[in-house]
Amino acid sequence: MADKKQNKRNNNNNKNYDDDYNPRFRKQRKKVCALCSDKNFVLDYKNAEQLKKFVNDKGKILPRRTTGACAKHQRDITTAVKRARHIAILPYAQN
Numbered sequence: 345m346a347d348k349k350q351n352k353r354n355n356n357n358n359k360n361y362d363d364d365y366n367p368r369f370r371k372q373r374k375k376v377c378a379l380c381s382d383k384n385f386v387l388d389y390k391n392a393e394q395l396k397k398f399v400n401d402k403g404k405i406l407p408r409r410t411t412g413a414c415a416k417h418q419r420d421i422t423t424a425v426k427r428a429r430h431i432a433i434l435p436y437a438q439n
């Protein structure tokens with residue numbers, strides 16, 4: 345009985361490992377954080393052109409999976425964008 349249960353669990357695990365043919369997870373290139381890779385990159389909330397890279401056309405802050413920013417720098421980006429919105433450099437929303 346115990347062996348049968350164990351086998352069933354193992355089979356399920358094997359099934360999950362076969363998922364690598366799934367096209368959704370294929371050819372994922374590792375994104376590098378723009379702020380980590382460039383040492384001279386200084387995030388400035390007064391620089392609208394720079395912050396526009398981290399905001400979509402609706403004015404929303406892009407997620408980490410899109411920008412590739414690391415957790416630390418995504419936090420910096422978020423505060424910078426919010427500060428820029430407060431001083432009306434970036435829009436809160438568009439359209």
Ligand SMILES: [Zn+2]
Pocket residue numbers: 377378379380381413414415416417418
């Ligand atoms: Zn980073």
